[in-house]
Amino acid sequence: MSETKQISENAVEVRNVFKNYGDVEALRDLTLQFPKGQLTSLLGPSGCGKTTLLKIIAGLIPATSGEVLVNGKPVTGPGPDRAFVFQDFALLPWATVLRNVAFGLELRGVPKPQREEIAVKYIKDVGLSGFEQSYPHELSGGMRQRVGLARALSVDAQVLLMDEPFSAVDEQTRRKFQEDLLSLVQNENKTFLFVTHSIEEAVYVSDQIAILLPRPSRVSEIIRPTGFRNKDKDSIRRDAEYLDIVDKIWASLRTYVE
Amino acid sequence: MKLFGYELPQMSSLILWGLLWEIVGRLEVTFFIPALSDIFVTLLEISTTKVFLTALSETGYAFLLGTVSAIVIGIPLGILMGKNRLVDELLLPWVNIFLSAPLTALVPVLMVLFGFGLQAIVITTALFAIWIIVLNARAGVMQINRSLVEMAHSFGATPKDAFFKIYFWAALPEILGGVRIGFIRAVKGVIIGQLLISIVGFGALFELYSSNFLMKHFWAVLIVLFSLAFILAEILAYLEKRVSYYASRRAA
Amino acid sequence: MLSRSNLLKLLSAFFVFGAWEVAGRIPVSFAFPTFLESMTALSILIWDGTLFTAYGETLRPLVVGILISGFLGIGIGLFIGLNRKLDWLVSPIFVVMQTAPLAALIPLLVMAYGIGLTSKVFVVCIMAMPVIALNTGGAVRNTPASIKEMGLSFLGTRSDIVLKIVLPAASPVIFAGLRLGISAGFIGAILAELKITPTGVGDIITYSRSIADYPSMYAAIFSIIVLAVVFLNLLEKLERILFGGLNRGYASE
Incomplete structure (x- = not known):
């Protein structure tokens, strides 16, 4: 193989x-x-x-x-x-997990309902369901990097x-x-x-x-x-x-x- | 900024602004802005006059006395507040109040209490400077790395040793930061005091020049004051930077 | 039941005002009224409405000046923070202004603009603007590089990055700078009233001093300090509510 x-x-x-x-x-x-x-x-x-x-x-x-x-x-x-996953996560501290994950799509001009639907799916994939409305400072380091990963996955690069x-x-x-x-x-x-x-x-x-x-x-x-x-x-x-x-x-x- | 691949010094644009000033002055756009070169000529003339030197020495004296008393009272007070919770809780609200209060409003009180002289100006200066010095000394002591203190104890340091060899040095970056801002505030205090009690120092000089419309003289004095304030701030910033290398590492 | 810290605050206030009362009764100076005398004078000033009319007048240059310096200061600060050339050109002026005793410009402003509102607004502006502009500039410049890179790598345009990343990231420090600007503006407004022409609260202070009505003078000064401190503390509270979770960096004077 x-x-x-x-x-x-x-x-x-x-x-x-x-x-x-x-x-x-x-x-x-x-x-x-x-x-x-x-x-x-x-x-x-x-x-x-x-x-x-x-x-x-x-x-x-x-x-x-x-x-x-x-x-x-x-x-x-x-x-x-290409999508980037950052060493220090590079999350927006003023935005919820949902908006952070959808942020890559937001910058690409994807309308809000669509991008949030996609984001919710990837939040679930990385195991953060239920944390959509949390803010980065409320999460542990590991969870923050899951957010960073979900953001990179959601733009489907x-x-x-x-x-x-x-x-x-x-x-x-x-x-x-x-x-x-x-x-x-x-x-x-x-x-x-x-x-x-x-x-x-x-x-x-x-x-x-x-x-x-x-x-x-x-x-x-x-x-x-x-x-x-x-x-x-x-x-x-x-x-x-x-x-x-x-x-x-x-x-x-x-x-x-x- | 870079020009032709050469990094221009940070404050170098002031030269450009000086040139602009000169041009505006030469074109006689307004009576209030004489040419910069004329101002410097005037500066040389008045710099040896007795009124100017008196004003300068009176201001320097008030400034020095005010800041020294602010430091001598402020730093120990701040360290005490940092180490003793009861003192801290009793005094901190007042320190915070006076830190943000418009102290200018107190100058009339100082004038009626201490007379229209140097004494009131010294106290104004000290009042402007002291609160930030207290607050920073307090903050410096409070954020001393616990393991440093424990290290000192574990090696059997006496309280005196611990204070002079650990507390003071560990809090030094914050203390110096407070002293720097305190000095900048004191410069403003000493001038505000003199403006309101306008019979001493530069206050008297401003009255004299402005009532006679001596624009060049006025600007010459302003330039001296602003440069002295700026140089003082830069020297203190430099000193602070020399010890802040370990402060920034600790903050991380 | 009062908490320990509130109890101590009350106790501390009691000590200080008590000391004021005792010192006034000795008296330490003919010009030092007791705390109770001053508070009586204050309630009279409030009761007959003098104080409100006075503040109407005192706050006008302050509000106008802060609005102008807020808009200009934040605007200029944004450009300084985003553009290296402008930073090189403009920042030094504000740096000098911030360290310089700008109060010394007041006689000049009076000569140029007379003794009216314009001069007073100017005084507020020169006191408040440097700290607002420099903090805005610093906050914009210090946006963490990695979130800007993040914006770039996810294909953000320049305006996306400024509006969605740099500005929100800088807003806590911008707001704190604005608060420091207002604090400096208070100093300017009072200075203007004491130095240029006595109006508003400055008038109460100057007039009651001239007729040796010291309780009223102390009352007026007490009121302006309380007003400034309460207002600035409220702003700080608001700041904590708005930006609680993301306090990065501090505004500096």
Whole structure:
């Protein structure tokens, strides 16, 4: 099955992207493919430019040179084909959960009854039914990120860009999120780009892991776990291949830890 | 802002406004705005006159006395309020009232009680400055990181040690913030006091210049006052920034 | 049953007014009436309607001045916050105005605009506007980057982002800045009445001082301080009701 997935086309292609901030070279000649329908992690130590790369793909910041293709079309700015999930959730504190989830659709000009109907469905999908009229400050960190996720899902974009989405939630919630993310990748026919600095998390959720090394950033390695992807969620963490990959990645990253 | 790739300093646009002022003055648009260069010439002339120097020293004296008393009374009071709940509950309502009250209205009372002289101005200045100093010192003490205090106790610090080595330093950023705003308020207080009690300091000078329509003189004095106030505020902001690095980290 | 904090507030008020009464009875100065004398004078001023007529006059420049500085200050603040060039050009003027003792401009305003309403409105404006404009500018500039990025990434237009994200995010601090502006405006309005021409409450203060009717003078001053404090506290309460859950950042003087 993974064979057929790999020969399928790429949802996102990054070609020879450079990014400079003044004299500082943040990304150098970065080329990377993100296969359709799969989850690709960008993993690396802090300061390796993984968030920069994600924001370039999102069209939030321009690349200095090189190009990014989403479904074959070059990126010039944010588009309806991509939705972003933010590290700090980026919820509107003055708006209810319902309005927050519907906000992406609101900006696209979807009339209120329709967008709220869609929002209610996704609020239910992420398990927040009953909290439609709550405000973000009344929710826990984990619940807030569910709101952020529901907002991204509700605009029905083909590509979901997730910037360390679970880094601000506690460890137990994080594990639950990771399991839910696996089901999401399986059930939704979407492409996920996932930035993380947790090795275990990357190996646990990814079809493909791109390891980025800093100063200047480049892709040092691409790893495709194959053996345990179709296994039961609970047994992955005890799988020999899983443990091997975690060890291998740690071995290559440890020299970059200050 | 950037110009030709060069970052312009923050307050540099004031030069542009100064030029505009000069042009408006040269065109003689209105009697009330003489050319900036003329004002500076006048400034040089009057800066050595006795009336000006007296006004400056009287103002400086009132300001210094007022702010020093506000600090000497305000900081210990604030720390006391931060540490003692009963004192805090008794005094906080009053501090809040006087913080937002239009203290200008009290100047006539001070005038009849303390005479039309420096004393009333010193008290006006102190009254303008003290409340925010009290409130910030209180806030500083109240939000001291508990684990810092516990750390001191666990290492066997005496109360005196704890006060001078922990409380004071931990509250310093807030205290300095209060002193800075207190000083800015005091500048306004000292001028308001002098305007209303218009026989001392710059108050007298304003009367003199405005009743004789000496616009250049008037503006020259204003520029001196505004620049002194601004420089004072900047120096205090700089000092505050030097200690606020740990305040901002704590607030996070 | 009174709560502890309210009981202490009452006790504290009792102490202070009691001390005022005692000091007035000693007396500490011929110009220091007792608390009860002052309150009697206040009730007379209220009873014969003098105080209401006076406030009608005092509040006019304040209201007009605050309306003008509110509209202009928030408007200018928005532009400052949204546009770096304007920020560079305009902010320094307000920064200087905020630290400067602007009261010193009053003699000049009187020369230029006479002793009427215009001058008084001007005084209120120069006192109130800088703090309103600078807080608005700061609040707009400090909108969290991530919610602006969120708006962009979900395809918000520039006006969407300003109207639906930046403005609501900034409104608590804008409102607080407005409150500080009103507080400064009170100072301006009273200063104008004491310095330019005695009208309204300023007239009561000045006149009763000149005939040595100190209880009335204290009563008038007491009333304006109470009025300002009560009004500003109500605004603060309103602020908490309106923006309770999202107090980010503080307005600064």
